[in-house]
Amino acid sequence: MLEKLLIICCYFDYHPRTRLVDVKIGFGPSGKIEKVECMICKKVYIRDNKTINPTIVLLVILLFVIVMLLF
Ligand SMILES: [Zn+2]
Numbered sequence: 337m338l339e340k341l342l343i344i345c346c347y348f349d350y351h352p353r354t355r356l357v358d359v360k361i362g363f364g365p366s367g368k369i370e371k372v373e374c375m376i377c378k379k380v381y382i383r384d385n386k387t388i389n390p391t392i393v394l395l396v397i398l399l400f401v402i403v404m405l406l407f
Pocket of ligand 1: 346350351352374375376377378379
């Protein structure tokens with residue numbers, strides 16, 4: 337059940353379980369670029385440490401509340 341919930345998070349482009357694949361030193365203010373692989377949906381993407389989308393966080397909290405109410 338938890339796995340399904342995590343897949344929903346992935347659908348909203350929030351990957352809760354990631355594994356570091358590669359680190360590249362970027363140029364300018366971007367700093368280092370971390371390439372990570374999602375352990376749930378196996379998607380490989382560039383992790384952006386600076387921006388945490390508050391909408392996604394809110395959505396995830398909402399999802400957990402729904403799950404808590406169901407069980
Ligand atoms: Zn994912």
